[in-house]
Amino acid sequence: MRSNDRIPIQSGPENGRAMRRHHTARYYAHRVKESLTTRVSKLICAIFLFLLFLVGIITFILWLSLRPHRPRFHVEGFSIPAFAQGGGPETAQIIYNVTARNANQNIGVYYDTMQLTVFYLDQSIGGMPLLPPFYQEPKNTTIIAGQLVGDTLRVTNQLWQQFLADRSRGQVVFRLEITSIIRFKISTWDSKRHTMHANCPVGVGPDGFILSTYRDKRCPVYFS
Secondary structure (H helix, E strand, C coil), X not given: CCHHHCCCCCCCCCCCCCCCCCCCHHHHHHHHHHHHHHHHHHHHHHHHHHHHHHHHHHHHHHHHHHCCCCCEEEEEEEECCHHHHCCCHHHCCEEEEEXXXXXXXXXXXXXXXXXXXXXXXXXXXXXXXXXXXXXXXXCEEEEEEEEECHHHECCCHHHHHHHHXXXXXXXXXXXXXXXXXXXXXXXXXXXXXXXXXXXXXXXXXXXXXXXXXXXXCECCEEEC
């Protein structure tokens, strides 16, 4: 192709340079307003999230402080004197000593009813109602002590022979269960009634006294 056929292109000082845009004052005012609106929205969101977090923390702390803890039961003493005295089922007697502890800081416990039952191999061998209805103050311990004898203890000759067979092997294991209807008292508000069960395994040695591995051991507690 000959050079004369080329279309001449003129270049000036403005070619190759980006054209500058000129915006009006209204445009810049709109941008400033838009930026302020975004910042205010972000500030409001941040304040809202902070307040929400603060309320959550306060609610959690209140829940921890007002959440009632279950009463704590420990077997301090449990004995069958007839084991050491060489007696039989007609002289059988169970002497028990249990503590009930309210470990709550600001919550009291109403015990509307309380029943004690002793089991051997999941078979009830005796029981009796315990203390009359009472109120237990926070951070307070109640002693539950007594004995099962006569009509409150049902031990046959067959059961007594089983006791002696276990005794010859080193220990006789019983289960002491305390059942109670309780209510929690938080300031002026009382909770609904709960049926509480405290199950306490108890091992008695050849001398008729509770073994050290079972003494003062915390009993599992559950509600039904």
